[in-house]
Amino acid sequence: MREEGCDPKVVLEELARIVEEDVKRFTFRAVGSMCSKPLPIAKIAYLIGMESNVGDAGVWEGVARLEKEAIQDLGSLLSNPRAVGAIVSGGTEANILALWAARNYTKKSEVIVPTSCHISLYKAANLLGLKVIEAPLKSDYTVDVDFVRRNITNETAAIVGVAGTTALGAVDPIEELSEVALEKGIYLHVDAAFGGMVLPFLKELGYEVPEFDFKLDGVCSITVDPHKMGLAPIPAGGIFFRNEELVEPITFETPYLAGGGVRSFTITGTRPGGPIAAVWTLLRVLGKRGYREVVKRCMKLTEMLVRRVEEEEELELLMRPVMNIVGVRAKRLSVKEFSLRMRKLGWLLSEFPTHLRVILMPHHTERLVGELLRDLRRAALRSHVELRATLKS
Ligand SMILES: Cc1ncc(COP(=O)(O)O)c(C=O)c1O
Numbered sequence: 001m002r003e004e005g006c007d008p009k010v011v012l013e014e015l016a017r018i019v020e021e022d023v024k025r026f027t028f029r030a031v032g033s034m035c036s037k038p039l040p041i042a043k044i045a046y047l048i049g050m051e052s053n054v055g056d057a058g059v060w061e062g063v064a065r066l067e068k069e070a071i072q073d074l075g076s077l078l079s080n081p082r083a084v085g086a087i088v089s090g091g092t093e094a095n096i097l098a099l100w101a102a103r104n105y106t107k108k109s110e111v112i113v114p115t116s117c118h119i120s121l122y123k124a125a126n127l128l129g130l131k132v133i134e135a136p137l138k139s140d141y142t143v144d145v146d147f148v149r150r151n152i153t154n155e156t157a158a159i160v161g162v163a164g165t166t167a168l169g170a171v172d173p174i175e176e177l178s179e180v181a182l183e184k185g186i187y188l189h190v191d192a193a194f195g196g197m198v199l200p201f202l203k204e205l206g207y208e209v210p211e212f213d214f215k216l217d218g219v220c221s222i223t224v225d226p227h228k229m230g231l232a233p234i235p236a237g238g239i240f241f242r243n244e245e246l247v248e249p250i251t252f253e254t255p256y257l258a259g260g261g262v263r264s265f266t267i268t269g270t271r272p273g274g275p276i277a278a279v280w281t282l283l284r285v286l287g288k289r290g291y292r293e294v295v296k297r298c299m300k301l302t303e304m305l306v307r308r309v310e311e312e313e314e315l316e317l318l319m320r321p322v323m324n325i326v327g328v329r330a331k332r333l334s335v336k337e338f339s340l341r342m343r344k345l346g347w348l349l350s351e352f353p354t355h356l357r358v359i360l361m362p363h364h365t366e367r368l369v370g371e372l373l374r375d376l377r378r379a380a381l382r383s384h385v386e387l388r389a390t391l392k393s
Contacts, residue, residue, distance in 0.1 A: 027363055031372055032350035034194055037363035038233040041285055042278040046233050049277025055270045058259020063273035066280040073283045075240055077200050078222055080214035083240040084247050086266050087276045090237035091193030092120035093267055094223035097239045099124040102158035102187040104249030110155045114143035114172060116165040141170040141319055149180050158187040163212035164195020167352045168318055169325030175211050178218030189221045196224025198323045201295035220246055226279045236275035294362045298324040301360040301369050308373050314380035318355045327355040330380035341379035
């Protein structure tokens with residue numbers, strides 16, 4: 001550390017230069033990221049709320065109220081305005097909280113997850129000492145519910161379904177999982193970290209989408225992250241429980257706080273109010289109509305990409321996307337080679353064993369999709385000679 005501080009103007013200029021490069025890369029090249037580019041108003045709201053610590057809710061009463069209102073709004077979007085929840089650091093914390101609640105509520109030691117589930121569920125199980133049973137997928141990339149049913153034992157603490165898988169945006173048959181959960185008296189957690197802010201609006205736009213939320217009686221908890229499709233700045237994850245009873249086994253009181261004892265179930269104690277202020281503001285400013293428009297736009301870009309990929313000789317889709325996540329591969333190349341070539345062409349896509357993932361986010365444009373498509377087509381050519389020829393043309 002330096003002895004003497006520097007000129008603040010010089011330091012801030014250097015900071016802006018460094019961060020701007022990242023922002024540019026994220027905005028124009030990282031078409032595989034699930035994170036929102038926050039709306040300008042969300043950044044302002046974040047700054048207004050930034051000093052607050054909602055972990056000390058007796059001092060920061062106002063922000064604590066904003067969190068309750070945001071949870072209520074999002075809860076009603078998930079068919080349960082009385083859901084108990086919190087704005088947390090992200091989907092990982094939300095999934096940990098869900099399995100923690102399930103384990104303590106049931107006092108059991110196993111969890112059944114689809115093989116498509118996010119790594120955060122493995123982290124959660126590892127932290128909580130839960131044995132993981134992996135349920136395979138069917139040919140449509142959704143979980144095999146019969147396997148789940150057959151593998152429930154006296155030790156099953158929870159079963160998990162994903163509404164918008166990380167790799168492909170597939171939606172597990174949550175309705176069937178809910179029936180299994182009710183029939184066997186099992187805790188069902190739905191990871192809708194990405195899909196939770198897409199599916200309700202897709203439904204309103206007339207798309208046929210499966211039920212996934214608290215409307216289904218077997219669903220005990222849901223993860224939905226505003227920092228994914230909610231246009232909120234990071235860190236803004238969301239966890240929602242059906243009722244207070246499920247949260248009770250993970251609720252702790254911190255008695256010494258200046259504003260009086262606080263009962264909370266989040267992992268972190270001190271919690272930032274900035275993301276809460278941003279989420280609350282976005283929900284008010286955009287409303288359902290605003291979010292519907294956002295999803296409509298993302299789907300328009302998705303459909304444009306899908307149509308064009310389907311026309312391409314060298315490219316193929318893994319499946320018809322349910323939401324704005326597209327899995328694409330090159331027919332004559334390994335995924336590794338395809339990925340490497342896309343990187344050389346300047347794109348940052350997410351690589352999975354069977355495909356590359358493109359996510360059409362609210363900040364993307366038709367022009368960007370056009371450029372991406374041109375490069376997907378170029379990269380998919382089998383030989384370097386073919387590739388060089390198209391690069392020259
Ligand atoms: C389905 C799903 N759940 C949970 C997560 C974890 O979210 P976060 O990175 O915000 O912790 C992700 C991240 O991509 C995800 O795709």
